[in-house]
Amino acid sequence: MGYPARFLFLLIFAALLLLSAPRISAQRTMSHEEARALDHQNPVWQSVRAHLPDPTTATAERLESAADILRARRFFEDAMDYYGFALQRGGEPVHLLNKMGVTELEVRDINQARSLFQKAVKINKKNPEAWNNLGVIEYISRRYDRAIGYYKRASKLDKTSATYHSNLGTALFDKKEYDRARKEFDIALRLDPEMMQHHSSLGITTRMLSPADHARYCFELARLYLQRGDEKAMMHYLTTASEAGFDILNAMNSDQIFASYRKDPRILVIVKNAQELRSKNSLAEGTGPPPPLPAEKH
Numbered sequence: 001m002g003y004p005a006r007f008l009f010l011l012i013f014a015a016l017l018l019l020s021a022p023r024i025s026a027q028r029t030m031s032h033e034e035a036r037a038l039d040h041q042n043p044v045w046q047s048v049r050a051h052l053p054d055p056t057t058a059t060a061e062r063l064e065s066a067a068d069i070l071r072a073r074r075f076f077e078d079a080m081d082y083y084g085f086a087l088q089r090g091g092e093p094v095h096l097l098n099k100m101g102v103t104e105l106e107v108r109d110i111n112q113a114r115s116l117f118q119k120a121v122k123i124n125k126k127n128p129e130a131w132n133n134l135g136v137i138e139y140i141s142r143r144y145d146r147a148i149g150y151y152k153r154a155s156k157l158d159k160t161s162a163t164y165h166s167n168l169g170t171a172l173f174d175k176k177e178y179d180r181a182r183k184e185f186d187i188a189l190r191l192d193p194e195m196m197q198h199h200s201s202l203g204i205t206t207r208m209l210s211p212a213d214h215a216r217y218c219f220e221l222a223r224l225y226l227q228r229g230d231e232k233a234m235m236h237y238l239t240t241a242s243e244a245g246f247d248i249l250n251a252m253n254s255d256q257i258f259a260s261y262r263k264d265p266r267i268l269v270i271v272k273n274a275q276e277l278r279s280k281n282s283l284a285e286g287t288g289p290p291p292p293l294p295a296e297k298h
Contacts, residue, residue: 036077060091076107094120094127101133128157132164139171147171162192185224215244223257242274
């Protein structure tokens with residue numbers, strides 16, 4: 001996975017943290033110094049600190065690398081310092097501002113993240129990552145029209161990015177503009193047939209959909225994969241949609257694309273299994289509080 005894909009994954013991961021992580025929720029109400037002091041209570045801090053480069057003599061590349069490590073270790077305030085040091089030592093501004101914006105997303109400071117991404121596009125209006133990042137900010141804020149505009153700019157500036165088109169498609173999907181969304185998803189999959197595996201089914205975008213919309217979203221992906229001749233992926237997304245409560249039989253009956261699969265016994269098995277699964281889940285809900293959610297794997 002090249003740099004753009006890695007960076008975009010980090011952006012998706014950072015935004016996902018807005019939906020969870022009590023540590024981040026706590027930090028939002030703290031001053032920068034209070035947050036830093038809390039971070040430094042981590043027993044790992046002393047060993048990390050011992051290997052940090054001197055900000056007055058180290059190269060911009062080394063300072064940026066140190067900032068990346070600090071962010072990965074969740075020392076966010078120190079990461080921001082070292083990205084700033086890298087800027088002072090001549091680091092590439094737009095590149096670093098994008099990383100700083102991602103870091104601000106990780107501490108739930110959406111306004112500051114937006115400001116940093118805006119600075120990035122002001123410096124270089126042809127930087128697609130910065131426009132995409134602004135799109136993510138607007139999507140998080142549920143300003144879908146703005147998000148669509150920013151994603152369009154990103155996809156026009158870099159016509160090879162599947163991520164930009166998939167983000168645009170998801171924003172359109174949220175507005176119920178299904179035909180336009182399908183076109184963007186189709187472009188994304190043509191650019192990168194394994195896009196869903198790279199980005200965990202679009203990460204933040206799918207997780208911000210309501211359960212009903214997510215179920216419909218999976219059905220749309222099944223439809224798209226069928227058109228592309230990928231039956232295995234189609235069955236996978238039909239299963240996911242059905243398990244989430246979407247009436248795939250009714251939708252398939254009214255969609256000519258699925259004509260040859262309407263009486264396929266595998267579809268009936270999918271529906272039956274999904275109904276049994278939902279029934280078991282419904283019974284389980286009445287037996288007491290649910291178990292704790294497992295930690296995210298990164």
